[in-house]
Amino acid sequence: MIMEKNILLVIVGPTAVGKTEIALDVAKKLDAEIISADSMQVYKYMDIGTAKPSAKEQSEVKHHLIDIIEPDEKFSVADYQEIAKLKIANIHSREKLPILTGGTGLYINAVCYNYTFSDFERDPELIRELHCLAEKHGNEYLHKKLLELDEVSAEKIHPNNLRRLIRALEVCIKTGKPFSYFEEKTKKQEVPYNLIMFGLTRPRDELYERINTRVKLMIKSGLITEVEKLLEMGYSKELNSMQGLGYKQIVEYLEGKMTLTETIDKISRDTRRYAKRQYTWFLRDKNIRWFDVSKQGKKRTIENIIKIVEGKLKTT
Numbered sequence: 001m002i003m004e005k006n007i008l009l010v011i012v013g014p015t016a017v018g019k020t021e022i023a024l025d026v027a028k029k030l031d032a033e034i035i036s037a038d039s040m041q042v043y044k045y046m047d048i049g050t051a052k053p054s055a056k057e058q059s060e061v062k063h064h065l066i067d068i069i070e071p072d073e074k075f076s077v078a079d080y081q082e083i084a085k086l087k088i089a090n091i092h093s094r095e096k097l098p099i100l101t102g103g104t105g106l107y108i109n110a111v112c113y114n115y116t117f118s119d120f121e122r123d124p125e126l127i128r129e130l131h132c133l134a135e136k137h138g139n140e141y142l143h144k145k146l147l148e149l150d151e152v153s154a155e156k157i158h159p160n161n162l163r164r165l166i167r168a169l170e171v172c173i174k175t176g177k178p179f180s181y182f183e184e185k186t187k188k189q190e191v192p193y194n195l196i197m198f199g200l201t202r203p204r205d206e207l208y209e210r211i212n213t214r215v216k217l218m219i220k221s222g223l224i225t226e227v228e229k230l231l232e233m234g235y236s237k238e239l240n241s242m243q244g245l246g247y248k249q250i251v252e253y254l255e256g257k258m259t260l261t262e263t264i265d266k267i268s269r270d271t272r273r274y275a276k277r278q279y280t281w282f283l284r285d286k287n288i289r290w291f292d293v294s295k296q297g298k299k300r301t302i303e304n305i306i307k308i309v310e311g312k313l314k315t316t
Helices: 019-030 055-060 077-093 105-112 124-137 139-149 151-156 162-175 179-187 204-221 223-232 247-254 260-283 298-314
Strands: 007-012 032-036 097-102 194-201 288-292
Touching: 007 019, 007 105, 007 298, 019 032, 019 055, 019 097, 019 298, 032 077, 077 097, 077 105, 097 105, 105 260, 124 139, 124 162, 139 151, 139 162, 151 179, 162 179, 194 298, 204 223, 204 260, 223 247, 247 260, 288 298
Parallel strands: 007 097, 007 194, 032 097, 194 288
Antiparallel strands: none
């Protein structure tokens, strides 16, 4: 397939909405390759809790940025952006279509809108200090600090997003400029691709039921054993990777802090809350064309996406 090499197809949406299945079918029809935009699927050995595409699915369509680092390796948004852009360029060079799909909004935006990152050496001592303050006084304490330094970023960053909160404070302290300054600078960057962006949605009750069902299936499929093996391999429960949805709660279950029923309920609740935050993030992007998968059905949604993409390809 010959095409303009700057076209990037993007499929986003909240967890459990059906992105994996739809992206897979679209990729088959368009001879495309999939680039995962999921901050948890980059980790090796973490398969069930991250809802990675199955081995069969990955054999049917080539996937990228899955299983690329160890659970204890550092991996930033800037790292993701760099690797993803190289993968996209490689896919284009082979005259194939790249499909960027996932639910991590920051990863999506970093690639699609060429985010710039404050150019300075990370300060491990400052990061440790901020972590200690969060442990001693709570995340809200850091959030109030950010509010003093950068009101715009404080309004966007949830207190529970500790990693992002610490990063914003680090940038403010080290550069003397608000974290939002760099985000505004990013907005002025030239968009590097000819973007075709789709968002998948479902009615809230239906999505939440799908989340509840997925969590139960993860438990049935061996999520507890997966977490046990990670701990046996020496991966600390304090790692960022082990703070992911499902993993943190299973660790608490293994420590006897919750019953299995309570654990399932907590994972489901936290995942529903995460899905709501994902919607909020993606709804801000006016380039995204939304499809209600429940209303249109999976088959028609796929057909509509393919029709739009093929029409775009013919005009480039």
